[in-house]
Amino acid sequence: MLTRPVLLYDGTCGFCVRWIDRLRRWDRSSRIEYVPYQRRGAVARLPSISDDALDHAVHLVAPDGRVSAGARVLPPLLDHLPAGRLLKPFVRIFGVLWLGSRAYRWVAARRHRLGGRGSTCGVQKSGAGWESGGIHYRQVPQASDADP
Numbered sequence: 001m002l003t004r005p006v007l008l009y010d011g012t013c014g015f016c017v018r019w020i021d022r023l024r025r026w027d028r029s030s031r032i033e034y035v036p037y038q039r040r041g042a043v044a045r046l047p048s049i050s051d052d053a054l055d056h057a058v059h060l061v062a063p064d065g066r067v068s069a070g071a072r073v074l075p076p077l078l079d080h081l082p083a084g085r086l087l088k089p090f091v092r093i094f095g096v097l098w099l100g101s102r103a104y105r106w107v108a109a110r111r112h113r114l115g116g117r118g119s120t121c122g123v124q125k126s127g128a129g130w131e132s133g134g135i136h137y138r139q140v141p142q143a144s145d146a147d148p
Contacts, residue, residue, distance in 0.1 A: 011036020015114040071100035
């Protein structure tokens with residue numbers, strides 16, 4: 001069993017890394033473990049989550065093994081952040097999570113354009129059909145990955 005929640009995110013995406021940095025600053029007590037999904041093998045006892053699923057959404061693995069993804073990460077995440085429980089009733093208002101899920105999918109589909117820290121996301125759209133938002137992604141080589 002995990003001792004604290006683990007938030008899995010795309011460590012190659014500048015936009016994702018920028019938002020994780022913000023969460024880390026909010027999480028002053030380090031109650032959440034932030035792990036790029038590319039390094040998830042270093043964390044014992046994580047459930048199996050496909051690369052495809054992790055390419056499409058952030059995932060929160062609770063200490064009891066429950067897994068949330070995308071905008072649905074927000075309610076359990078707030079339980080572990082300072083003053084997060086004060087915000088949780090807002091998330092429970094009818095329609096907020098539905099709207100948040102739609103907004104999450106919209107941003108996820110465009111995150112490669114949003115970048116962060118002077119870089120862009122290494123993932124680009126390649127078509128439609130993913131079960132939770134109609135999006136497929138493919139890995140795009142970064143400039144540092146290209147052969148000379």
